[in-house]
Amino acid sequence: MDMESKVFKKSRLWAVGLLFVITGCTTKFLYSNLDWLLVEYIDDYVTLNDGQEDILSERILVLGQWHKENELPQYVKQLDAISNKDPKQVDSDYVLAQMDEVKAHTKRLVEQITPDLYALTQQMSDEQVKELIENFEEKNRDFVKKYEGMNDDEVREIYQERIEENFERWFGSVNDTQKLLAKEWASSMKVTGI
Structure with missing residues (x-):
């Protein structure tokens, strides 16, 4: 080993x-x-x-x-x-x-x-009910605005960064194998909501 x-x-x-x-x-x-x-x-x-x-x-x-x-x-x-x-x-x-x-x-x-x-x-x-619907719509607008103008690859980059940050938080550092795994994981995720 x-x-x-x-x-x-x-x-x-x-x-x-x-x-x-x-x-x-x-x-x-x-x-x-x-x-x-x-x-x-x-x-x-x-x-x-x-x-x-x-x-x-x-x-x-x-x-x-x-x-x-x-x-x-x-x-x-x-x-x-x-x-x-x-x-x-x-x-x-x-x-x-x-x-x-x-x-x-x-x-x-x-x-x-x-x-x-x-x-x-x-x-x-x-x-x-009106208040609930309005608040859901506001949260949805905020979400859409956050990713507005980004294509799938840009969103996947954000996913990959978050995965790597979690690896770093869990393991203390991110090695090349973990970076590759994060990239594969992010690439396999379905981008929704944009």
Whole structure:
């Protein structure tokens, strides 16, 4: 095993260990404050009355319990598999497979949340619905403006820079192999919304 592989493996193990420590602390904080955090986030889009906030807080607590029991074990399983993967066997197909697994996690979460969001919208007044739509439109305009005039290759460069920044944050530096992986990953991403 060459020196670069040893350093990469040691960095990867350190990063995964740190991720578990951070995830453990963050998870405890997150689940303890999930109702407040999500109500504040939703409040950026629509002003809810006290009754709506109470119902939303209750549903969020139920969702949090479902998430802890059903989703977190799947995240841990995926992280374990990644941490046990030989770095020499990590290629763009492996990264894409991991991305597909993350998408599956997201899909299950969205499917769980959708009925509660629908019920919440049914309780909103016409003014609240108008406020919600206006705020969504404003966020969309901001997003479009951010990428306005860029072609797909320019957007993929931004994706690649973000991936490399994450590698650097996780591993301390970015080697040529990681840069190539970031480029392949960014190239495989579908550019939407511009």
